[in-house]
Amino acid sequence: MNEIIKELQELFLKEAKSSPMLLSDLASMETYIAESYQERSIIELLQNADDALSNRFFIKKVKESIIVANDGRKFTADDVMAICRSGSSTKKRRGVTIGYRGIGFKSVVNLADRVHIISSDIALTFSRQLTSNLMQEDLKVPLIRIPHDYTPIEDHEKVISELLEDNFNTIFIFEQLKQDNLDNEVEYFDSSSLLFLRRTKQVEFDTNFSKLINVNRKNNGNYNFVTIIEDGIKENWLVYRKKSNEAEAIAFLVDENMTLVPLEAHRSVVHSFMPTKDNVGLPVKINGDFSTDPSRTKVTYDDSTKSSMEECCKLIVEIINYHMRNPEYHGLFDILSKKEESVYSKFSTTQKFKESFIQLLRNSLDKSKWFYNRRDGKDYCSERLKANPEWLNESDFLDFCTDIDCIPLGKQYESIYPGFLKFSETYGVKILTIEEALQNTINRSPTINGxxxxxxxxxxxxxxxxxxxxxxxxxxxxxxxxxxxxxxLNELNGREEIDSEYYEGLKIKLNDFNDLTYMFKTLNSPLNIKEYNSLYEHKNHTNSIMHSNTESKLNYTLSTKTQNNESNNKVLKFNSTLQKWRSVEVNLVSFLQLDESIDKVVDVSKSNLGYDIEIYRGSDKEYIEVKSVERIGGTISITNNEYSTANEFKEKYILAIASQTNEGLEVCFIKDPLNNLDLIKRVTRWEWICDSYEGELNFFRF
Known part of the structure; x- marks a missing residue:
C-alpha cells in the first residue's frame, strides 16, 4: 500500500472507531450532499479539473465502468486529505480557483458505489464495503472518507495505460454504476457551462451519449472572444472581465452577423464559475464569486455575493461606455433593455437574485458617467440626459435641450446603437416634460410643428x-x-389672425377642436380664431383632410440596377438573404443592402421612431416606413407618430407598401406620402388611412 494512503487510512480509521456515531453522521451528510448535487457530478469534476490547470477533460464508458480523466497537475497528499475530509479544501476564494468548500467531490456518490483515483504515485479506492470490513460492525458508513489501497473489481490496466500515454495525469474510475444519472447529465450538458472556466479547452464524452466540445479563447484586450464548438455546431461569445484574475465576468452570445443576441430564459443564469439555477434578470450570463447553498445551484445573499453583484454591475457600466466609444457589435442596448420582472417576487418576502441585480445595476448607472457624448468626447451621468417624448419632433427637442443645458438623446443614437432609446428609458433617463418645453417657449419661438x-x-x-x-x-x-x-397670449390685442398653416396643422393634431376654444375662453384670451368651413364637424365619426393635388403623384426610384427598365413595374432576382419565412421589414432590409447606391441600411423597426428603416447615401439620410398588405392596392394606415415624423422629414420620408408571398416581395415606394397621398383621418382609432396610391412597384423573388 502507498505510504500516503496507509497513513490516511490509519488516521481516519482510528477516528471512526473512536467515534462511530460521527462516522454515521458523515454518511448521512454525504447522502444529503449527493442529493443536493443531483445531476451535477460532471460539473463538479470539471471544476476540479480546471482548478488543476487541465486543458482536456475526458469521460468514457468501458464495460460497466466510467473513466474520467484530465491532464491537469497531479494529485498530492494534501489533495487526498482534502477529498477525505468534509468541508476542507486546498482551494481559495476571489477568483484564484473555483471551489472552496471541499465537499463537491462527494457528489460522485450519485454516479457509482466504488470510486478509484489514479494520479502520479497515488492509487486509491473509496468503497463502503471495504470501509465496513475495516470497521467490523454493522454501521452506516460514507463512501468518501476512509481511503483504501487500489482495489478494482474489473481490470482497467489497458485503458489506464492508454490515457497516461495520451498525457492524461489524473484518472477517476467509477464502478458499480448508477447509469441513468450519468446518462442524464451527459445528454443535457450545456456547453456554455465552460464559458467562465479558466483553462479547459476540450471536453469529450464517450458514453451512451457521445459529445465532443472544443473551446477557443482569444483575448481582444477589453474582452475575450470565446468560440465553443459542440459536435460541429459553433457558438460565439463575448466575455468581458475587468482583470484576467478576477471572478466577475459578463458573457453575451454573438450571432453569425456579429450581433449580440438575447439568451433564452433557461440559459441566462448566474454562474459561480459553473451554472446555478438563478436567473440573471437579463438575457446574458454573469459570473462572480457568489456564495451558494450546499448544492451550488442557488445563490445565497451574503456580503460576498452582494460585493460580487456590485462588481458585475460596475463591469456592465464599463461595457456600456466602451461600447459607446467603439460600437463594433450591435445589440447591447436591446439586450440590456430586456429585463425580466418576477411576478412571484412581488408577493413574496424571499429576495430574488434578479430583482436585486437589476436594482443594483440601476444604482450603478445613476452614480456613473456611463454615457459617452460623441459630439464633445465627454462622459455624462443619467441626470444630464434627456429623452425625446413621443409627442415632440426632433428639431425642437434638440433646441429645448440646448436651452436647459441637457444632453439630448435624439433619434440619431438609435441608428448607431439600436435599442438605445428604450434602454435609456428603462434605466431611468428622464423624458423632457411638457412643463420644461412650455418654459422653454417663453424665451424661444419653436418651429410650427413644435x-x-x-x-x-x-x-x-x-x-x-x-x-x-x-x-x-x-x-x-x-x-x-x-x-x-x-x-x-399676453402680447395679443385681439386683431391677430392665426397663421393658416399653423391652424391647419393644429386641426389635424387635436382630437376635439372644441378643446382649443375652451382653453382660450378659460384664459380670457382675446384671440380671434379665423372661421374656416369646419373640417371638424364629425359625421359618422370620420373627417376628410386632403393633401396636395391628387393628380400629382410620385415615382420614386431606389437606384436598383436591373435590365428590365421598360416600365415602373420591375421584377428583380437576387441570390440574397431574402427568405419567405422572415418578416417583411427584415426581407426589405436584405434587398436594400444589395442596392449599390446605398452605403448603409439600419433596421430600427423595434424602436418606435415613426419609421422602420434608415438608409444612407453618402451624407444623405432617408427614412422608410414599411406597411405590410395582403396585396398591393390594399388599404394602409399610418399612426399619428408616423404622420408627425413624415411631416417632419417630408421628402426624406418614404412609405414602402409591401406584399409578401411564397414567391417574393412586392413593394410600392412612395416618397413624401403626406403630399402625395389622399389621407382620411379615422376618428375612432386616430390614425390616417389611404385606400389608393401610386408609386414605383418592385418585385423581389425569393
Missing part, C-alpha cells in the same frame, strides 16, 4: 385644470400668427 405639438400636449394634459399653468401658458410663444409670427 408650437402645435406643445399646445396640443398642454390641452391633452391640462384640459380640466389650466389654472395651474395659466401664468406660464400666457407667457409662452407657442401660437404662430399670419403677420406677427409667434406671440404669447
Amino acid at each position: 408650437g402645435i405639438e406643445v399646445l396640443t400636449e398642454i390641452i391633452k394634459k391640462y384640459r380640466f385644470h389650466l389654472e395651474s399653468i395659466k401664468e406660464d401658458l400666457n407667457k409662452a410663444k407657442i401660437i404662430k400668427f399670419s403677420e406677427e409670427g409667434f406671440l404669447s
Whole structure:
C-alpha cells in the first residue's frame, strides 16, 4: 500500500472507531450532499479539473465502468486529505480557483458505489464495503472518507495505460454504476457551462451519449472572444472581465452577423464559475464569486455575493461606455433593455437574485458617467440626459435641450446603437416634460410643428385644470400668427389672425377642436380664431383632410440596377438573404443592402421612431416606413407618430407598401406620402388611412 494512503487510512480509521456515531453522521451528510448535487457530478469534476490547470477533460464508458480523466497537475497528499475530509479544501476564494468548500467531490456518490483515483504515485479506492470490513460492525458508513489501497473489481490496466500515454495525469474510475444519472447529465450538458472556466479547452464524452466540445479563447484586450464548438455546431461569445484574475465576468452570445443576441430564459443564469439555477434578470450570463447553498445551484445573499453583484454591475457600466466609444457589435442596448420582472417576487418576502441585480445595476448607472457624448468626447451621468417624448419632433427637442443645458438623446443614437432609446428609458433617463418645453417657449419661438405639438400636449394634459399653468401658458410663444409670427397670449390685442398653416396643422393634431376654444375662453384670451368651413364637424365619426393635388403623384426610384427598365413595374432576382419565412421589414432590409447606391441600411423597426428603416447615401439620410398588405392596392394606415415624423422629414420620408408571398416581395415606394397621398383621418382609432396610391412597384423573388 502507498505510504500516503496507509497513513490516511490509519488516521481516519482510528477516528471512526473512536467515534462511530460521527462516522454515521458523515454518511448521512454525504447522502444529503449527493442529493443536493443531483445531476451535477460532471460539473463538479470539471471544476476540479480546471482548478488543476487541465486543458482536456475526458469521460468514457468501458464495460460497466466510467473513466474520467484530465491532464491537469497531479494529485498530492494534501489533495487526498482534502477529498477525505468534509468541508476542507486546498482551494481559495476571489477568483484564484473555483471551489472552496471541499465537499463537491462527494457528489460522485450519485454516479457509482466504488470510486478509484489514479494520479502520479497515488492509487486509491473509496468503497463502503471495504470501509465496513475495516470497521467490523454493522454501521452506516460514507463512501468518501476512509481511503483504501487500489482495489478494482474489473481490470482497467489497458485503458489506464492508454490515457497516461495520451498525457492524461489524473484518472477517476467509477464502478458499480448508477447509469441513468450519468446518462442524464451527459445528454443535457450545456456547453456554455465552460464559458467562465479558466483553462479547459476540450471536453469529450464517450458514453451512451457521445459529445465532443472544443473551446477557443482569444483575448481582444477589453474582452475575450470565446468560440465553443459542440459536435460541429459553433457558438460565439463575448466575455468581458475587468482583470484576467478576477471572478466577475459578463458573457453575451454573438450571432453569425456579429450581433449580440438575447439568451433564452433557461440559459441566462448566474454562474459561480459553473451554472446555478438563478436567473440573471437579463438575457446574458454573469459570473462572480457568489456564495451558494450546499448544492451550488442557488445563490445565497451574503456580503460576498452582494460585493460580487456590485462588481458585475460596475463591469456592465464599463461595457456600456466602451461600447459607446467603439460600437463594433450591435445589440447591447436591446439586450440590456430586456429585463425580466418576477411576478412571484412581488408577493413574496424571499429576495430574488434578479430583482436585486437589476436594482443594483440601476444604482450603478445613476452614480456613473456611463454615457459617452460623441459630439464633445465627454462622459455624462443619467441626470444630464434627456429623452425625446413621443409627442415632440426632433428639431425642437434638440433646441429645448440646448436651452436647459441637457444632453439630448435624439433619434440619431438609435441608428448607431439600436435599442438605445428604450434602454435609456428603462434605466431611468428622464423624458423632457411638457412643463420644461412650455418654459422653454417663453424665451424661444419653436418651429410650427413644435408650437402645435406643445399646445396640443398642454390641452391633452391640462384640459380640466389650466389654472395651474395659466401664468406660464400666457407667457409662452407657442401660437404662430399670419403677420406677427409667434406671440404669447399676453402680447395679443385681439386683431391677430392665426397663421393658416399653423391652424391647419393644429386641426389635424387635436382630437376635439372644441378643446382649443375652451382653453382660450378659460384664459380670457382675446384671440380671434379665423372661421374656416369646419373640417371638424364629425359625421359618422370620420373627417376628410386632403393633401396636395391628387393628380400629382410620385415615382420614386431606389437606384436598383436591373435590365428590365421598360416600365415602373420591375421584377428583380437576387441570390440574397431574402427568405419567405422572415418578416417583411427584415426581407426589405436584405434587398436594400444589395442596392449599390446605398452605403448603409439600419433596421430600427423595434424602436418606435415613426419609421422602420434608415438608409444612407453618402451624407444623405432617408427614412422608410414599411406597411405590410395582403396585396398591393390594399388599404394602409399610418399612426399619428408616423404622420408627425413624415411631416417632419417630408421628402426624406418614404412609405414602402409591401406584399409578401411564397414567391417574393412586392413593394410600392412612395416618397413624401403626406403630399402625395389622399389621407382620411379615422376618428375612432386616430390614425390616417389611404385606400389608393401610386408609386414605383418592385418585385423581389425569393
